[in-house]
Amino acid sequence: MFFHIVLERNMQLHPRYFGRNLRDNLVSKLMKDVEGTCSGRHGFVVAVTGIENIGKGLIRDGTGFVTFPVKYQCVVFRPFKGEILEAVVTMVNKMGFFAEAGPVQIFVSNHLIPDDMEFQSGDMPNYTTSDGSVKIQKDSEVRLKIIGTRVDATEIFCIGTIKDDFLGVINDPATV
Amino acid sequence: MIEPYNKLVKLAARAFYDDLTSKGDNQLKTGRSDNRGIAVVVLDALTRRQWVREEDLAKDLKLHTKQLRRTLRFFEEEKIITRDHRRETAKGAKIYSAAVAATADGHQAAKEGEEKVKLHTHSYCCLDYAQIYDVIRYRLHRMKHKLKDELENKNTLQEYICPNCGKRYNALDALRLVSFEDEDFHCESCDGKLEVEIDKIAAQDGGDGDDNARRRRREKLKDMLQKMEAQLKPLMDQLSRVKDLPVPEFGNLQAWEARASAAVRAAGGDINAGDSKMSQLGYNGVPLPYRGDTKVVVDFNNTEGEGEGFKSETDSTTLKVLPPWMITSGMNLTKEQRGEVKEETKLDGTSTSTATQDTDDKKSTIAHAHNKNIQDEYIKAYYAALLKQQHEMEEATKNQLSNALVAANPSSNTSNRQVGNKSKREEDDDGTEWEEAPIAGNGNEGYKVGDLNVEAEKVPADDEDDDVDWEEG
Incomplete structure (x- = not known):
């Protein structure tokens, strides 16, 4: 699920950036630092959308670096249990398959794949129904439901299922 | 007061430990070594005792000490009994014997072989009623949970186990386990190939998971759940009955001994008098072949003696x-x-x-x-x-x-x-x-x-x- 929230961060800026463009430099550095990171608390920071407020800088003793407390708005993505996501399959093996929904990695183990789909090994391992009409392989797009998340301080990993109504392949690259 | 708990133990013993065999796995199961049901016998015997020395129990049950100890160790792991081991001289053993005599009047025979001077390690065991109650509830909860989960396909967290080192992982660790050389998961510590742990109750019908097989499995599960509900009903009833009752506590061995010997002294030091008093109170530890219900004799008219209470039983x-x-x-x-x-x-x-x-x-x-x-x-x-x-x-x-x-x-x-x-x-x-x-x-x-x-x-x-x-x- 996506959220638009305000976060705060202490930015350290090298004295060489001081000048007319200090604010721009600060913002671009913030984006570089923050976007794409993941915190267990808020999820993945997708994009910084604006700056709320930049506080007074504080010169650090000895280094000349200046610390600015920056409040910024950003879009975060946080997967939840029970959430339905669309994801791209990145790897298939006999244990199941891995998929990515943006920054989130999702693992679907083979017993959460419908019983009528069977693993086919080969150079393009895949899961296929007995009549061959549905195939899950690398780069397939699947709709899945998250049934478990593992949230660490800097990492979120999910396990999903496609063993439910309206879940499964939504766009097969082989047929396109 | 203790009687409902004893019944609970007996029911649980028959429900869960009936087919327990305590043997080496490599042993061939001949008729002789087939010792199923021992667990039930031991538990039943323990319901009639409080703290008991394991040798005495073995003697009473005509079991080999080793065999009994194996069963008891199993129950200790199951948190059903508490055990206590201590090194003691014959004198220490006598303290216990006195305590036993205070609570159980049939144990005199067991005392004869105790005139040892050497220091010996003696093991004692006792039912832990408070824990038993929790253990049984937890067990039932897990059983129900597992069946329900599988019925609803909710048993989601696939587990993997390393056959080499026995380390367990689940699907949430999958990202760390995947290796890019082959398609298997590998153990983090020993790099062995992980195996899917099959703890599903309904048999996996190979791979032919067509609709029929699935339905069959569902039916089987549902059936199993129903059967469980029906067959464990007495146990659950007993659990709910016991719920509000105070748990019989014997304390640890020392405390129990102290209490028991105090009771003897209170009875005028006469062990036999103590015996009858205790047993008449329905105190647990009377080794009768069958113990009836707890008898509470209330003297209404001041004319009825104890005999009346017993008489009423037959006259009812x-x-x-x-x-x-x-x-x-x-x-x-x-x-x-x-x-x-x-x-x-x-x-x-x-x-x-x-x-x-x-x-x-x-x-x-x-x-x-x-x-x-x-x-x-x-x-x-x-x-x-x-x-x-x-x-x-x-x-x-x-x-x-x-x-x-x-x-x-x-x-x-x-x-x-x-x-x-x-x-x-x-x-x-x-x-x-x-x-x-x-x-x-x-x-x-x-x-x-x-x-x-x-x-x-x-x-x-x-x-x-x-x-x-x-x-x-």
């Missing part, structure tokens, strides 16, 4: 005169039970109590002397109406039934009539009607007086018995 088979409002059309009753005869004499207004009328009856007669007249009027009218109605209703059935029954029992003794009906009668009794039943039924039939006396006398004790009985279920 006697039929009682049923108050008329409890007689329904479907019952097989004798004439006396119906209280028909008494009605007639009542209506005469000359209900003379005979000399042998029991004290209980007298007491209530005096107490109710004032109300009696008013009540009698009312009751008479009421009974008469009721009887009339029932007469009509049962005219046909009664004729043949009562005839047959009276013919079968021409003597005045009602005690062994309609044995099959007895439990039903008792069920219907609830302390309130005794006040009137003897009044109404006693003082008129001379030939029955002796019989009725016995009945009335044991009434209070019987009441208590009943209570415990039904709790026991």
